[in-house]
Amino acid sequence: MRKFYLLALAALALPAAASAQSASGSIQARARVLGAITVSPVTTLDFGDFLSAGATKTVAPTDATSGEFAVAGDPGAQLLLTFDFPATLDNGLNQITLGASAWNVNVGATRAGSASLIAGGSDGANANSFLSAGGSLGVFVGGEATAAAGLPAGVYTGTVGLTAAYTGL
């Protein structure tokens, strides 16, 4: 009985459980990465200086003055690229004529290293291409412009359009 008393008193002297003095908890961090696509114009097509009336200027896709679009999305994704090319740049009744079947499009990482996608294309031309392993594609546009004799000063407008559609979805 005395041993029992001693044991009981000893047990009561034990400190309270250590777990009551600390605690931990967890939460999750969550994110969902979405597939995305971006089509961005980078530079416009620059036909440069017309030194004489009636002159025709041609810009190749690999020229520094070619138009450039940047496409970004899922690596390796297949796209259908469709182009809207204007026939003219207009200022009221005055026009600068753009070559109807003289649009050329290259694709690649750089202008210099780009390869032909569309040659001699016209409005509505389209072709398939693939985004690189890094998910990007450069699109380079060249064309032909003719300034008619007696062209008056003014603002000449036109729109070049690029439509990129995923064909794997």
Place this chain on the structure above:
Amino acid sequence: MSRPALAVLVSACLLAAAGRAEAQGRPLRLQGLQPLNFGDVLAGVPLHARRTDPARSGQFELRGTKDQDLMLQFALPDAMSGPGGASLRLRFDAGDAGYSATESITIQQAVDPRSPFTVRLPTNGKARLFLGGTVEPTADQRGGDYTATVTLTVAYLGV
């Protein structure tokens, strides 16, 4: 000693022990309430979830003895795991955590989640912690769901 007297003695000792435990403080309780939810993230576009964002911020509920000083420490991952073993970079900055003695997301004391920090529990023994962060997807980040675990540990100081 008779058996009844023994029973009284043991009961008195147990009550004394309970009182002693109470004097040492309520057990600390820490519970995760809400994940740190970045939601939809675009490849190549970093996203910062603010600790003050009710929908995005991670939240913990803290319960303990009133007016006690606590030390808290986060275990923060530097990346989230995704499909096929893909990894999404995760970053925490100095102001990405907040402590609220009023349990209000709009009233927080900013703390640096990257280092241990001390706080004092209010008079009702209740508080809340909020956590934000930044994900940094690469331009070719693989699509899909990414997760990671954030752990918070709290301990009474001075005991």
Place this chain on the structure above:
Amino acid sequence: MTRARLLLLLALGAPVPAMAQGVIVAPHLVHVDHRLRSGQLILLNPGTRPVEVEVSTIFGYPGTDSAGRVVLVTEPEPGPDRPSAAGWIQAYPRRTTVPPGERQVVRLLARPPVALPDGEYWTRIVVAAREAPAPPAPADSAVEGVKIGLTLEVRTIIALIYRKGSVTGGVTASGLSARVRGDSLDFGVELARAGTGAWLGMLRAELRDSAGTVRARDSSQVAVYYPMAPRYRLPVAGLSPGRYRLRLVLDGERDDVPPETRLPHPAVRDSVEVMIP
């Protein structure tokens, strides 16, 4: 030619500084469940100028032309037999201007016909973006009235799939054929849906020699809505003459399609013997 005219013509084609006038569109595939009847797009303007955006719908699906090239077939006025959602998916807002560095969420709300049968319905979402016009220069501005008149417009077309009730998946492959042309193996296959839902998957091709060693491989994302006959190429330059086997596997393992939206089905396999001269 006067100096003013020279300046004008120079200004017409002046290169725009490097910038991103486009918008990031995400996701590139929107799934809408009939129980919720809504989805969303995220538009992000990563550029330094505001971008005007217009969102529209058109019924369309990938198909192939006579050369086996994958094209986007669009039907502005689909017939009653077409499972088109284009007429009853509305974008809100339909037109908006996204400030530089900002996001815009576009809600896609569905108002399907009453008693829509169970199944899958499709539309393409067209996101057109152009730079918001700059405010006109003040009359007393020191800059002469020469303005660049060439605008660039970009359009992004993504897919939206609407599901009601039970939908089944799968794909069939037939008519696998291959022929060496120059330094490439040109091969084609006829694909068709096996279920009621569009099949979104991967086509994986391997060219193995007689010892079973893989000598060339490639893979491509494929979406089969209606029967199509795509053609592909594998490089075979430098391969020794002899018998090879082209193996094709079609499976649904795609990272860009959320797992919870994939329609389960077993992989489809086919193969054909190829002689390399």
